[in-house]
Amino acid sequence: MYSPSPLAAEVPQLSDISIGGDPLAVEHLAPARPEHPRTVAEFAGLACAVAGDRARWAPLVEYDPVSRWYHRLETGPGYEVWLLTWLPGQSSGLHDHGRSSGVVTVLEGTLTERSLTRSGEARRELRPGSQRVFGPGYLHEAVNDSLEPAVSLHVYFPGLTEMTQYPHLPHVCSSVVGETR
Numbered sequence: 001m002y003s004p005s006p007l008a009a010e011v012p013q014l015s016d017i018s019i020g021g022d023p024l025a026v027e028h029l030a031p032a033r034p035e036h037p038r039t040v041a042e043f044a045g046l047a048c049a050v051a052g053d054r055a056r057w058a059p060l061v062e063y064d065p066v067s068r069w070y071h072r073l074e075t076g077p078g079y080e081v082w083l084l085t086w087l088p089g090q091s092s093g094l095h096d097h098g099r100s101s102g103v104v105t106v107l108e109g110t111l112t113e114r115s116l117t118r119s120g121e122a123r124r125e126l127r128p129g130s131q132r133v134f135g136p137g138y139l140h141e142a143v144n145d146s147l148e149p150a151v152s153l154h155v156y157f158p159g160l161t162e163m164t165q166y167p168h169l170p171h172v173c174s175s176v177v178g179e180t181r
């Protein structure tokens with residue numbers, strides 16, 4: 001039967017730290033601290049990472065029959081990540097984002113975006129994986145024109161503190177206008 005030497009308890013237990021010191025206390029040996037996004041590409045990458053992590057956002061999804069549902073998913077230094085849901089027919093209305101820039105990523109369903117820039121009005125469908133990046137002063141309206149619910153992810157930097165609403169863009173049926181001329 002094994003019996004430990006009575007001297008064993010007197011021998012100090014050695015470890016890497018007791019021999020070499022704590023490597024994390026030495027700045028150049030410590031793992032790099034994760035940087036928060038600083039560029040448009042990095043914010044777009046953050047949105048892609050969150051979008052790809054379905055377990056993170058899907059259980060939170062709710063729908064509100066009265067208005068768009070939204071939930072702040074994450075905040076970081078100078079930015080916010082919002083999760084939004086859109087039932088068929090729900091719309092943001094025409095709005096800007098104050099001094100914030102942003103990245104819009106559709107997670108489920110389809111949104112239709114109408115934007116108003118100096119070069120005129122543009123209309124585009126945003127499907128899962130689609131991303132729109134915009135800067136301060138960008139004017140747009142998003143609506144769920146489909147018959148299925150939609151889910152989207154919105155990153156704002158800096159965080160959204162002002163959002164001015166404008167009257168809806170007039171819907172013009174060009175073919176009808178053409179026929180009446």
Ligand SMILES: [Fe+2]
Pocket residue numbers: 092095096097140
């Ligand atoms: Fe917007």
